[in-house]
Amino acid sequence: MDDPNRMMAHSGGLMGPQGYGLPGGEGAPATGDGEARKQDIGEILQQIMNITDQSLDEAQARKHTLNCHRMKPALFSVLCEIKEKTVLSLRNTQEEEPPDPQLMRLDNMLIAEGVAGPEKGGGAGAAASASAAAGEWDNAIEHSDYRAKLAQIRQIYHQELDKYENACNEFTTHVMNLLREQSRTRPITPKEIERMVQIIHKKFSSIQMQLKQSTCEAVMILRSRFLDARRKRRNFSKQASEILNEYFYSHLSNPYPSEEAKEELARKCGITVSQVSNWFGNKRIRYKKNIGKAQEEANLYAAKKAADLSWAGAGRREARSPAGLAAYNSNVAL
Incomplete structure (x- = not known):
């Protein structure tokens, strides 16, 4: 490859004093003096630093000057040679990565x-x-x-x-x-x-x-x-609600079940003791807020309990009668 200094000397500079590349007018002789080379490099670096301060029109003008310069193919060839020596090859890179x-x-x-x-x-x-x-x-x-x-x-x-x-x-x-x-x-x-x-x-x-x-x-x-x-x-089952309401209204004077009563109610209703406690707490609040409706509900449960007791009493009296005893004995004999 030709010496860059000699190539620049023959071309009169890559872009002249107003373009990119080494400074110096047309026909400027190449010098081997170290100070001159440092000065040239300094001016090139200064031009590079000034790129960010250029307006869009200035940048486009310099780009056009570079593209039209007769030494651009030589510059491109040199850059290709440098890239061949330094750039990482993409041949061994994976073509398609697996999905994450x-x-x-x-x-x-x-x-x-x-x-x-x-x-x-x-x-x-x-x-x-x-x-x-x-x-x-x-x-x-x-x-x-x-x-x-x-x-x-x-x-x-x-x-x-x-x-x-x-x-x-x-x-x-x-x-x-x-x-x-x-x-x-x-x-x-x-x-x-x-x-x-x-x-x-x-x-x-x-x-x-x-x-x-x-x-x-x-x-x-x-x-x-x-x-x-x-x-x-989630609501409790109808049977569980019946059991809890019946206990509440039968103990209306003191609707605060003991721990033993809570455990028994939880076992009958198939729920936890904590749910029983929460139910009674909410029930007491609702009862106090709507005492009239709650009293009607209490009367219904009291009547239901009285009816259950009367049916149970009738069953016991029938069992004590001669006909009841005969029926009981026949069932035992069977």
Whole structure:
């Protein structure tokens, strides 16, 4: 390869005093003096430092001067030789990376919950799955509230996802245009541009993963909150309510069951002692707030208890009668 100084001397400088490259007018002799070389390098560095202060018109003018210079092919050839010696080869790079398993799990979960993918009753489907986990929901308000909040999460997710995708596309387009423009001066292959695009997409993919992870967490919090609320509000069975109400109104003068009574009631109703305590606490509050209606309910339970006692007394009297004793003896004989 020709000596750069000799090549510059014959060409009269790469771009002359007003262009890029070594300073000096046309026909300036090459000098071997060290001080002159340092001065030339200093002026070149100063020109490079001044690039950031140039206006757009000045930059375009200098770019046009460089592209039209007769020594540009020689400069491009030198840059190609330097790149062949120093640049890392892309031949051994992996062509296609496997998909991230964590990202796949997040995508599958968002699709299953009706947040990602086409909206085909996603909110209703998620609400139905939540209902199946906690039993059949009998309150339509809970369904609509769950669907509304899930639709809000879906809307926010798609809005943020669109922002990331638009930003990624804009930045990718800008980088591709910049590299194509620079490829007129320095060697940049289409494969290298494609590789840079992959790097950009990978960077933005990590941001999207954070968005998807936070969205999945929001859906899980929503589901757990509604399911927990449903479990807390789940009514007892009719038999359990009868047992608890009967005890409450039969002990209306002191509706505070002992620990032993709570344990017995919990065993009969098939619930926990804590649930029994909560029920009596809520019942006392409701009773005080609506004493009139509660008194009617108390009278009903008192009449029911009296009827049960009268039936029990009649049964005992019948058992003590001769006919009752005969029936009892015949049953024993059988």
